[in-house]
Amino acid sequence: MTLDPALVEDPYAFQSLLGFRMTDWSEDYARFELPVTEALGNRYGIPHGGVYATLLDTVMGFAACYTGDPENRRLAMTLSLNVNYLAQPAGSLLIAEGRRTGGGRKSFFADAVITDDTGIKVAAGTGVFRYRSS
Structure with a gap:
């Protein structure tokens, strides 16, 4: 993976709070990683579903x-988000990979999967997004 450091934006407040970071970014593809910590847990001690939804x-x-x-930054807003929770992570790192799957000039479709560092697929999602005008 090669990520041009000039393309990495400073983390926004919510990103800093959760602790995820971009590790790869290219045409129609992005990857983020998030260490699993106790602070991300729900009442069962596993990462809260909202953590997966945010990453996806x-x-x-x-x-x-x-x-x-x-x-030349491009921004998008979420119009629709579907999340499927598949398994509990066994590892210590969540790896989210997303891909643009279609769309046009104003909106696009994407899908994503989250695995942990042991290879367990823990969540998947699809979404519809709209490009924001500057």
């Missing part, structure tokens, strides 16, 4: 916003 939403949105130019 973020990675899909970024997947279609790649421009390759830090001076």
